[in-house]
Amino acid sequence: MITGDYPITAAAIAKQAGLDVHEVITGNQIKLMSDLQLAELVRRVNVFARVLPEQKLRIVQAMKQNGEIVAMTGDGVNDAPSLKAAHIGIAMGGRGTDVAREASSIVLLDDDFSAIISAIRLGRRIYDNLRKAMAFIFAVHVPIAGLTLLPLVFGLPLILGPVHIAFLELIIDPVCSLVFEAEREERDVMARPPRRADSPLFTWTLVSWSVLQGALIFVLVAVLFVIALHAGMPADEVRALAFFALIGSIVGLVLVNRSFSSSFLSAFFRPNLALAVILLSIAGALGTALLWPPASSLFRFGPLHPDDLMIALGPGVAMLVVLELLKPLWRRRLRS
Structure with a gap:
């Protein structure tokens, strides 16, 4: 908390706000400090009182020098320099001055600080969903x-x-643009520490996890395909069997990637209307391709019996089991 109020007032308000008040530093003390001393001080001090606008700016710059991601809130003309210098300036839309609003990245229309928490939650959800879609594709x-x-x-x-x-x-395409976009946030989304500013969106850990998933599907479907050929099934029936197994595995891939932290079962029962619509559409299209002769001819599919369809589900189920067993080993690195 950085304020122009007296130290006693600042300490009382900071305690009411839940800040850990060890000491209160005043603007006069900051004036006597070098930039290096101030950078060390802001690591352990939470409350600054009787601070002038140029000293607010120095505090923000000291935090940035320590590698922190700095968000600054304010509403007055004297807050504008520090709002501009912070990574994210947040101005009050109701009682804030025009100068503060122009200098800020975000304007709170209702002057409610809880909107900042909602924005962080939404940002982390969007970030997670982008990574899930990229991993899937x-x-x-x-x-x-x-x-x-x-x-x-x-x-x-x-x-x-x-x-x-x-x-x-x-x-x-619909899975990437609709299903993952509609996913709710993870249960621990607000319990994680902030990610590093230089952390890439798509890490080598995520690349490895994606390749592992894709390679597992390929091996399972390819083994089924080769075994069916050696068993003497006609080529058109083998093609239908392998294609259905591939589609079932892709559906399993969607379910696995709905969450990096939760198990498949907990993610499965999390409502997602877009996923339900797409799954029903897939089932209808596959049924049409298998049962309607013009569609079967287009896809060059032979007839499949109920036992063949159960076999086609095997790779998808096996993939789900294997990846769910492996997910705890990758969970922490995938969420970082």
Whole structure:
């Protein structure tokens, strides 16, 4: 808390606000300090009183020198320099001056500080959801690329043609733009420490996790495909079996990536209307492709029996189990 009030008043208000008041530093004391001394002081002092505008600016600069991300609130003309110097200046929209509002990055229209907490919560949710979508889109293209190249390399019947790729993209794009965007925040979203300012959005840990997920799907579906061919199934039926297994695994991939911290079951029961609509659409489209002869001919699918469909669910279920067992080992690094 930085204020122009007297030290006794500042300490009383700071205690009411829940700040840990060890000592109160005044503007006169700051005037006698060097920049290095002030930078050391702001590490342990929470309350500053009888502070002039230029001293507010020095305090903000000292915190930035310590590597802190600084947000400054204010409403007066004398707050404008420090509002401008802070990483995030937050002005009061109701009683704030025009100068303070112009110098700030954010204006609180209702002058309610609780809106800052809501903004932080929303920002962390958006950040998490962006990373989830990026992890999914990176992972989902690993098995698609692998299953496209596998038959070409080993002279096997093709699994994926242009129509199959187009169908997959009709699933992937809505999942990235709708499902993950609509995800609620994680339970611990406000309990985490702030992330480093230089931390990348897409880390090598997240890349590794995505590649692991995609590679696991590729291996499971490819093994099913090869086994079905060696069992003597016709090529069109094997194609349908592998494609259904791939779609089931992609659905499992969506469910796994809905949360980096929660288990699959807790995330599964978290409502997401966009996910429900897309899952129903996928089921309807696959049913049409399998049961309607013109669609089956377009996809070059052979008939599948109920036991074949149960087998096709195997890779998706196996992937869910394996990734849920591995998730606790990656959880802390994925959330950082």
